[in-house]
Each structure stands twice: as C-alpha cells, then as structure tokens.
Amino acid sequence: MNDMRRLPMAAIPSLALEGVGFTHRGQTLLHPLDLRLAGCQRTLVMGPNGAGKSLLMRLAHGLLAPSSGRVSWEGRPPRQAMVFQRPVLLKRSALANLTYVLAINGTPYRRRKPLAREALERFGLATLEKRPARVLSGGEQQRLALARAWLVDPEVLFLDEPTAALDPAAIQAVESAVGDFHRRGTRILMTTHDLQQARRLADDIVLLFGGRLVEHSPAERFFSDPQTPEARAFIRGELVW
Template sequence: MNNIPQNVSQNASFVATNPLLPLRADDISFAPDGLALLDKVSLQIAEGGVSMILGPNGAGKSILMRILHGLIPASAGTVTWRGQTANRETRRRQAMVFQKPVLLRRSVAANLDHALNAAGVPRAERNQRTTDALQEADIAHLAARPARVLSGGEQQRLALARALSLRPDVLFLDEPTASLDPASTAAIEALMLAAERRGCKIVMISHDIHQARRLASDIIFMDRGRIAEHSAATAFFDTPSSAAARDYLAGRLHLPDGT
C-alpha cells in the first residue's frame, strides 16, 4: 500500500470530518483487451489538503481517477470509501471536472440548475445555490449567456462552479487549468482552495510542476501504470525516492519499456 505519509494523514490533532474518507484503492488493475494500463495500483487518500497526481503522459493518471470516481470499472481490485464500496450516496457526494469542460447547450445559470435538479435539490434552494456559485466564480454577470460561447477560462470556471454547487465532499480535477492563461489559472486555483478550506477534499491531476509546488499537500507519482511513490509534497520535491520521479522532475524523458 502506497499510503500517504504519517505526518500528512495521521496527525494526532487532526479530527476526521469528511464522511467519504479515507478513500482506498487495493490492487486496482485495468486491462482492456488484455492491454495493461494500470497494474495492481494501491493507495490511500486521506482528509485535508490537495492530493496531486503527477506523472508522464501515458502513466495511467486519468484512468485511475476515472476508476476512483466510478466512471469506469476496474478490471480487478477494489475501491472503498471509508471502508464501504461505492453506492448511490458516495457517488452523490463527489464530483469531477475534466480538462475540457462538458457543458450543456443552454445558459450559464441553466447549466448549474440542471445539475442541481438532477441531484434532487429543491427549486428554491437551486436558485440560491446557483447565485452563490456564480458569484464565487466571478461569472454572475454571464448567467444568461449561452455557456458554449464563453472563453476557455470562463467555461472552466463554470464547470468548477457547477461541481462545487453540488457541495461535494471529494472533488476530482483532471488538469483543470491546462492551456489556460495565468489569470484564469489563478481564478481556478482560488476556487479550489476555497472549497478545500470548507472541507472538500481535492484530488487533482496536473502536468504543471510549479502548480503542484503551490498547491499540493501530497504527491501521488505514477509511472507506467503503477504508483512509483506517494509522499508529502515537500519530501517528493526535495528528495524523491524513485528514479522515475527524479527523471521527471529533472525534465529527463522516461521512455516506456521497449521503446
């Protein structure tokens, strides 16, 4: 088990409050058509902070996140939320935002209302949650505009605002700031950190080392379908324990076997 280090996850003064965590994956494999993309991945994700998944392209980061979130089934292994397998309640209490926002062909406000309605939130509460989420994301002035005509940064803020309006206990983010300008990136990061301070656990994929240094409490480093190491962010950046991580941080190309 690649557990998060003692000093991050097991602080004696830390009081558990997140109803979904710890999240555990045990011997997760994913091998569509016999091609092993994940190979017996095990980890534990604890409360607090931002758990950042790093690794080269093709390492299996997005596949692992989709399995944890429940979007695709693993070929083998188990995922448990506080000791329980996924059920309707655990799925309802988590959300995910993708690198390319998936938006409906309707207004900005209607995108949020649709998600809240699907989650069973009463209409009166939906209106207030929509207003609050758009204000926090600084896109309230765009409420009536068609979502798909927004800029890339505005679309990503909308996608994140929609996810946060559901008040998830765990939020998965798959490269949410890829290709965004610095101002849009800063806005997304501010929304993330505000949610984390409210108790929402953030699990995020990024290729931006500087972003990982800014945000991460712990690093899950993947290489060739496995977790090469899982450690506190400071330890990972100062003294990475695996050769693959040292190559990655040094910018050296780490080629797959046989290439």
C-alpha cells in the same frame, strides 16, 4: 449556501485502491497498485503523458470498473464531483447549467436561481449568466464547471488537468477555486503535469510512470528528497513517455 462543511473534515471517508489495475483490448494500461488516501488532503497525481493519471481518476471516481482489484470507501461512499479537462456542459445558459444540477439534487424550485446566481458570483461569472455555456472561453467554462461542483457540496472533488491550455489568469482563478474547496473541507484529487502548480497546491504527490505507481509521498518530501529514480528524473524534467 453554507461555506463550511457540515461534517468534520476527519469524517471524510478514506479511499482505498487495493490491487487496482486496468486492461483494455489485451493491453495493460494500469498495472495493479495499492493506494490509500485519507483526510482532507490535496493529492496531486503527476506523471508524463500516458502515465495513467486520467485513468486512475476515473477508476477512483467510479466511472470505470477496474479489471483487477477493488476501489472502496471506508464506511460509506462520500458525495463526489468531477471536473474534466474539457468540461461537459449542457446546451443551455450558464445559469441554466447550474439550476439543472440543483433540480436533479432535489433543491426546491424557488431556491434554485438564487443559489445558482450566488455560485456564479463566487466564481466570477455573474455577468455571464445568460450566455450559452458552450460559447464561453475555456477558462470561463472551467469556472462554470467548478461552480456546478460547488453546488453539489462534494466531500471529494476530482479534477482532471483542470488548467491545461488555460492562460495564466485563468489558471490563477482555477487554483483559487481549488483553495476555496479545500478550505471548505473538501478532499481534492487532481491530475497535473505542472511541477510548479504541484508545489503551490499539493499536500501529497502520487507519481505514475508507464501505468505504474512509482511514488506516493508528502509534497515537501517529494520535492526535497524524492525516493525513486523516476521521481528524481521527473523533477529534473527528464522523465518522458
């Protein structure tokens, strides 16, 4: 498996959300917003509970259709993968979860187990290949989901609260994996409510509050010179739903 992207990072299509909003049963959950994400950045989407972070991710990834506006990729849709807060895993072994994704992506049969074992080794799961995926710990399941995404070789990786409810060691392992994806040339779009995690990982920050986009800025400026009252309050720990 090649560790480096076959395409230059600049070739990753830009993501544009134009007037994108979402309404469910008469309630506006996401007010129309405009957002453009380009290059091989690590964008962290932040905000209090109920701000619309997970909804924005699902709209951007194409799992939901917006009620208004449009989501588009510049030029062509990229290869994408998404890892959820609670990973969706098959009732199979850890190894079989990985060989399955290789099978549906057309990998020759003789290459599936070697590639899957290589991914398990990379994510610290080599000794657990025969363990049923659904009995793994939360941190192990998250790493298995990341290993599965690694095999897809995504140009864009969506991560929805991937470290929520994990212990510090598991959080460190997931953050290390995010770094591996980024160095490989993958654009990262990730939700978190953890300010310190955002300081460690983010290139730019998207802040949502009450279903509205209130700020989008480089991470350094977001933390040193926030431009909106909501951003200043959120950094102080005062912005709650």
